[in-house]
Ligand SMILES: Nc1ncnc2c1ncn2[C@@H]1O[C@H](COP(=O)(O)OP(=O)(O)O)[C@@H](O)[C@H]1O
């Protein structure tokens with residue numbers, strides 16, 4: 212009950228400073244902006260051509276770098292030679308929609324009409340070859356191949372000039388997978404189609420870029436504003452004449468400060484949840500891709516803020532000055548950023564040197580400077596690492612619909628477990644110091 | 655079992671000694687007044703009892719628990735001096751908030767909040783933000799929040815500070831009602847007239863030391879001075895009394911007689927009656943609390959919390975008195 216009382220009080224305080232409305236308004240504008248972005252799929256034929264030729268392999272290979280993929284083809288087949296994609300027709304659903312099932316019409320060129328006739332009668336060998344061509348797409352789950360069969364007569368709607376007797380036609384029935392829509396090329400336009408952007412990119416990549424831009428700017432602004440607003444909460448509570456009233460209540464000082472801290476977090480949690488869910492829904496409605504890992508950002512941003520707010524709380528108790536809190540928190544923020552960034556550079560360098568088998572004593576990533584960076588990084592909260600890890604998850608989710616594969620995106624020693632653990636330890640340390648100081652102080 | 659008890663309670667703020675070996679007891683149902691100039695340590699004492707100030711020496715118990723423990727505070731109401739309520743609250747929401755912290759059940763809070771605000775005359779404005787309240791309204795809200803959870807002990811630190819005379823009388827009435835209900839009230843004040851009217855017992859603090867303690871009646875009793883009044887038109891036999899060794903001086907319509915040690919007033923009465931004079935008035939003279947206070951407390955230099963050098967200049971001293979000792983210059 213006491214917790215709820217303080218939570219409600221914090222909420223009232225947050226609402227009282229009108230900034231909350233401004234932030235909600237800004238979030239709403241961002242959501243509206245995201246929601247006004249439209250994506251038009253390019254033609255099915257063009258996309259199929261791309262999918263089959265391994266255009267997006269750079270993405271998928273990185274993402275699906277798991278042990279199982281050792282059994283998969285490493286290099287896509289060149290979709291050329293005697294086989295050519297002649298036509299794409301919708302088998303089920305609308306034409307040019309990523310969610311439809313398609314019939315691909317592929318022709319095989321023969322030296323003569325007789326040989327073509329032979330293949331029509333006994334197509335096993337051709338079917339086998341063709342199947343191999345599609346194994347690639349299927350193994351990487353770009354498409355699901357339902358059926359491949361030879362057509363005894365040329366299908367309708369093929370141009371006259373293509374109806375040469377030495378051509379044998381095959382029909383491949385495809386069904387979409389999780390990844391199909393994500394890798395399907397789209398053309399984006401802003402503001403409900405008013406500003407077309409004239410690019411063709413896989414939908415997932417565009418969503419990822421859009422989400423990243425909006426998120427990084429949005430979370431930066433949100434956190435900055437929140438740092439400023441919340442910096443006043445605890446100093447206000449500790450003002451003479453106000454703190455007396457609270458301390459005279461039957462609640463321990465530890466809980467009082469702890470609840471107040473959680474109250475501040477709750478405030479930004481609500482804020483973030485509103486913005487993130489809004490953006491996620493806008494993206495989902497517009498693109499049909501519901502990247503659920505995006506919702507994880509609510510917790511990542513809140514956690515990020517929790518680290519900074521712990522710093523703010525400590526200084527609030529020590530100085531009771533909101534200005535000092537803001538300055539110190541922003542200072543800490545910058546410091547964490549700096550340490551994280553430098554460490555990432557060093558870390559990447561080290562991974563590279565290990566891969567290149569550079570001799571130990573020649574590695575620049577193991578010198579004095581690098582060691583100092585690593586030690587400092589080991590004990591500072593991992594705000595940058597959290598951002599980096601969350602970005603990886605987002606990318607893999609937007610591209611394959613599978614965020615578990617994010618771990619395979621690249622090789623660094625940065626992990627969730629250590630980042631969260633060290634950051635939590637830091638938060639606990641800051642809060643512990645703050646409580647200890649608060650509990651002993653005379654008011 | 656005393657409600658409040660301190661024994662040799664001392665508190666230092668770095669180099670300032672705010673309390674020095676203060677021992678007091680407050681019984682259930684009493685109104686106890688703590689007097690003293692600004693900076694005498696009254697607030698410090700209350701804050702120690704409530705656990706707002708820590709690290710003290712000696713013994714301090716509140717409701718039979720060592721001072722500072724959270725459980726005793728559940729049964730305690732507190733109106734701090736210079737209180738500042740979070741002004742984003744309204745009176746109603748503030749009581750809701752504090753009620754929650756005090757562990758008052760939700761239903762109870764809903765019921766009691768308009769009731770108590772009615773008592774202090776804030777009901778109509780209970781949903782307005784506190785920042786729109788006048789000083790007097792804030793003070794009344796302060797009293798409402800101190801009484802909200804029906805506490806057994808109520809600490810009031812300068813409750814009538816900045817309240818107009820009518821408001822002061824209302825506050826006094828509230829205190830009287832609380833006393834009738836068997837509550838214990840601990841009142842810090844430098845407004846002596848007020849304390850005299852309401853308190854059962856008082857203590858006077860000076861520079862952190864308790865220099866007087868006792869019943870109001872006992873303290874203000876002026877042993878050995880009587881006021882006598884005769885029926886209209888009768889002459890007071892001053893010279894005759896002087897022969898018997900009693901010194902009478904005129905005080906308006908009455909005569910004041912100071913009695914030396916070993917003497918009684920009865921012979922005077924016999925003498926007057928013997929002469930056939932009609933006695934209409936006979937009381938043992940009391941000194942006001944203010945007289946007592948001024949007599950016991952070293953005068954402060956104007957503008958200084960702590961009494962400094964003795965005031966040499968009689969003129970300044972008189973000035974200080976006319977202002978009322980302890981009041982902010
Ligand atoms: N938090 C504090 N830090 C340092 N000195 C204090 C503090 N609170 C009170 N004092 C000092 O202790 C003395 C007693 O103060 P206080 O208890 O407020 O007196 P009163 O309530 O009788 O006016 C004063 O000299 C005051 O300056």
Ligand SMILES: [Mg+2]
Nearest residue numbers: 693696697735
């Ligand atoms: Mg005081």
